[in-house]
Amino acid sequence: MTIGVGGSDFATELAGLRNQRDAVPPIGAEEHARRVDRAQARMAELGIAALWLDGTTNLAWMTGLKHGQSERPVGAVLPVRGPLTYLCPEFEVEKLKTMLALPGEVRGWEEDEDPYALFSDILRSSDVSGGTVALDEMARVFVAEGLRAALPNHHFIASGPVTGYLRQRKTEQEVALLRQAMGMTLEIQAAAARGMREGVTTTEVGEFLAAAHRKAGFDGGPAFSIVLFGEATAYPHGVPYPQVLKDGDVVLIDVGAPLHGYVSDITRSYVFGEPTRRQRDIWNLDHAAQAAGIAVAKPGITGGAIDDAVRGVVVAAGFGPGHKTPGLPHRAGHGIGMDVHEGPYFVKGGKEILAPGVTGSIEPTITIYGEFGIRLEDHILITETGASWLTQPARSVDDPFGVA
Known part of the structure; x- marks a missing residue:
């Protein structure tokens, strides 16, 4: 059994969540005034x-x-x-x-x-x-x-x-809000994984995610919530019908919510039960592709360079080519802040230059229609010299939440 998946229930997990809303203060009037000043300076420059x-x-x-x-x-x-x-x-x-x-x-x-x-x-x-x-x-x-x-x-x-x-050049307070929001959603992801049981529906999981984000202190329920089991995990933005969890299914959850206006966005994929060799290999490939994205991330490169690095790992393993499936049909990632999807976009051919303060996702999505899909999504901060994670990526296919 995958470590950290199953063994509890949603009622117990919801009861154990604490409100963390006040861990980082919201943006105040003084900062908004500074934003106006920066905007006018930029307008004068242009x-x-x-x-x-x-x-x-x-x-x-x-x-x-x-x-x-x-x-x-x-x-x-x-x-x-x-x-x-x-x-x-x-x-x-x-x-x-x-x-x-x-x-x-x-x-x-x-x-x-x-x-x-x-x-x-x-x-x-x-x-x-x-x-x-x-x-x-x-x-x-x-x-x-x-x-x-x-x-x-x-x-x-x-x-x-x-x-x-x-907006792309985040201040320290904006980064702190995003880091806090991401960490809170990652805790909820881990709680959802512990609450999984055979026979649970995607609808029940979605209800838990909504209640958990509200209890944790977000501005409201999730801005979006994608919960998929089994073959349905191959569809990057989900399917219009519920599924029932069974032993051996891949589980994919992509969820986030606003905290003082700044949105979290975390995706985890794992196996309910013991991963097969095929599931293990694809999970490890996706993990390697995600790591390749942050390895090249630094000021001065383009968003397209991150996509090239991520996609290159997947294609080198025999998938694709390009955006073809089985493979990676999705861009490598996107900027994030007060909108869950904002510039810059880490997309093949993207020319936008990354600057210190940029925050965005690296989320390779390996799609194998008829089998399953894997997406691992975490967010990076472009620093003066490179990039750092806002949350730690999944540890391994056997211990995705780093329990052991």
């Missing part, structure tokens, strides 16, 4: 006159305002010089003021008025009569088109060179 933050993660990252998107534009205008101004429907102004982590003027537009004209007025009051406006890269098309129509004298670009650039 010749950008103003930035529009829609109701997206970019707005939450910059200002702490978590509003979301709807058919009515809500967001913030940041000129290259001067204060940030929030924009929302007039009937939302008073509520929005209660939601602000970073103080600022809130301007409202009535239902029969043009919100984009208000955006134009805000720019004029900030002495921005022309130039380049960076639009939130996650804004809806109708918002982008409305802003373009209201500002015919401006040039528009996506906000990535400002928002993406800054």
Whole structure:
């Protein structure tokens, strides 16, 4: 029997979890103010006159305002010089003021008025009569088109060179939040493994994962939860039907949740019972591919170089080629922060250069349709000289959680 798998139950494991929410403090108003300063410095460097933050993660990252998107534009205008101004429907102004982590003027537009004209007025009051406006890269098309129509004298670009650039370069506190979130989810993964028993369903496991993340102190239940048994583990993003666990099945769980806005994302694959030679070989191959990814990770390389290293191990073992199955159909990994998937992406041919402070997954997924799949996912931090793990990878196919 695989060490650390089975022998307990979900009720016992849930009772043993402790709340760790306050282990690392959330991002405060002072840090949000520094983010605004860094954004304006970056805008000046790039010749950008103003930035529009829609109701997206970019707005939450910059200002702490978590509003979301709807058919009515809500967001913030940041000129290259001067204060940030929030924009929302007039009937939302008073509520929005209660939601602000970073103080600022809130301007409202009535239902029969043009919100984009208000955006134009805000720019004029900030002495921005022309130039380049960076639009939130996650804004809806109708918002982008409305802003373009209201500002015919401006040039528009996506906000990535400002928002993406800054969000990729994590501060020490951001790294600490991610490390804490990852560690908490890894503990829950180990608890789920101990609670496995023959006959349990993927639905029951998912319910445990949801309850466990809430009890551990995350912002809520999992942002995503993939639980697979047996042949279904070959499908990277899961299948639309539940499965029942039986002896000898591969188990794959990919789960994460936000902690003070920063998302965990850990995948573990193991065998319920005694691994076969085939299961053992593929697990070890995936483990070696993951190790190859961090071995090349350092500042100055591209995300594509990590994918090349990971994929090279799998292809050298006779799988593929490229993204063909049986093999590795999935990119090697992705950046992570307040979004579970954000730049940079560790994908074949990726040209984005990695900088110190980048955090992201290395998660080779070996897919063998009709048999099983293995994915081992942990996250790295790009340091000044190389890379380090935010959590320790699985130890071995016989002792995935390092119990012995």
